[in-house]
Amino acid sequence: MKTVRGAPEQLDGYMARFAASLKPLSQAERDEILAETRSHVFDRAQRFSGNGVQRALAELGSPEEYAERFLADEQIVTKEVDTTIGRIVRLANRWETVPLLLLVAAAYAFAFMMVLIAVWKLIFPAHVGLWVTYEENRYQLDLLLWREAGGSGDGREVLSYSLVVILFSIALMIHVAVSGSLKRLSRHLFQAP
Amino acid sequence: MDLSAWKAQLLKGAAELAVLVILDQRETYGLALLESIREVGGIEMSEGSIYPLLTRLQKEGKIRGRWVDDPEAAHPRKYYSLTPGGRAFLSEMLQAWDEFEAGMRILVSDGVRP
Numbered sequence: 001m002k003t004v005r006g007a008p009e010q011l012d013g014y015m016a017r018f019a020a021s022l023k024p025l026s027q028a029e030r031d032e033i034l035a036e037t038r039s040h041v042f043d044r045a046q047r048f049s050g051n052g053v054q055r056a057l058a059e060l061g062s063p064e065e066y067a068e069r070f071l072a073d074e075q076i077v078t079k080e081v082d083t084t085i086g087r088i089v090r091l092a093n094r095w096e097t098v099p100l101l102l103l104v105a106a107a108y109a110f111a112f113m114m115v116l117i118a119v120w121k122l123i124f125p126a127h128v129g130l131w132v133t134y135e136e137n138r139y140q141l142d143l144l145l146w147r148e149a150g151g152s153g154d155g156r157e158v159l160s161y162s163l164v165v166i167l168f169s170i171a172l173m174i175h176v177a178v179s180g181s182l183k184r185l186s187r188h189l190f191q192a193p
Numbered sequence: 194m195d196l197s198a199w200k201a202q203l204l205k206g207a208a209e210l211a212v213l214v215i216l217d218q219r220e221t222y223g224l225a226l227l228e229s230i231r232e233v234g235g236i237e238m239s240e241g242s243i244y245p246l247l248t249r250l251q252k253e254g255k256i257r258g259r260w261v262d263d264p265e266a267a268h269p270r271k272y273y274s275l276t277p278g279g280r281a282f283l284s285e286m287l288q289a290w291d292e293f294e295a296g297m298r299i300l301v302s303d304g305v306r307p
Contacts, residue, residue: 029248035260036223036244036271043224043266044240059240069245 011041014057021067033070100185104178111174118167120145130163131155208238208246210290213275213283216256220274222263223247247273255279 015034022030037060044059045052060066121128127147133140133155141158159166194202211230215221221229227243230236250256256273263270275283 033244033248035269039222039266039268039270040224040240040244042268043222043270056240061241066241069241070248072245 008053010051010057011038011053014063018063018067021064022070024071037066097185104182107174107178111171114167114171114174117143117145118164118171121161121164121167125161129157130159132158204236204238207236208242209250210283210286211236211238212243212246212250213255213279213286216273216275217280217283220272222261222270222272226273250279255282 015038018037019030019034022033025033041053041056041060044056048055117128124146128145129143129147131142131144131147133142142155208230211234212226215226215229223243226247227238227240230238230243247256247258251258251273254276256279257276258271258273260269261272
């Protein structure tokens with residue numbers, strides 16, 4: 001069996017830079033690409049005399065350029081992950097972001113609830129709303145999701161249809177805040193050094 | 194655009210077809226695939242382009258890869274083969290290629306000549 005000629009430090013140095021440039025990919029994908037690249041370099045180096053590893057690496061191009069080819073094709077497959085859903089999926093591949101993603105899920109669940117209440121108000125305007133009542137010497141504010149006609153005694157509705165606008169605005173602000181945070185976090189985690 | 198750039202564009206479109214055609218014939222690994230494309234097809238494809246293409250084809254489900262402890266090598270090699278979906282896609286590609294080749298042949302022989 002032929003031996004491979006060439007400094008292992010060259011290969012290790014190349015692979016380290018290559019791995020760093022593949023950072024946007026998942027760990028499993030990176031490991032697969034790195035393993036195959038090593039296998040290729042060993043095979044190709046045997047075809048050369050002299051420093052086979054160096055020549056094999058030169059054929060691939062710089063590690064950053066070579067990694068870019070994988071990332072470019074990744075974008076073709078995933079149709080550009082520059083969306084909130086895409087970033088969530090990519091972040092979920094890293095275990096350290098799981099608590100943050102749970103927070104994101106909770107925020108979106110709250111926003112969804114706001115939208116649902118707003119739609120409920122539009123469908124049943126007389127039964128849904130924000131009511132203020134004066135009982136036992138204090139004012140009480142209640143968000144009622146179903147108020148019987150004539151119910152809530154001396155209470156009166158506040159905000160009326162403005163409640164719909166406020167609830168939709170809250171949901172929208174949550175989405176903007178979360179998606180902006182995810183974009184910044186993705187950029188921080190997946191930007192190649 | 195100069196001739197080498199145009200040829201590069203031509204290869205870019207044909208590379209996927211070349212890979213699938215070879216894998217339809219036999220299971221093989223990346224470097225052997227590249228050498229077949231060069232030696233049999235006379236197509237100069239670079240080392241830097243075959244593996245990203247194979248990675249993408251695998252993600253698209255057209256080919257599958259498996260690591261083999263190859264007795265001829267001192268290291269494992271990743272062998273590729275076509276999936277049923279890849280075989281079906283290849284069939285459509287070959288049909289499209291025949292139509293394209295026929296059209297270009299007519300254009301070149303009957304129409305535009307330098």
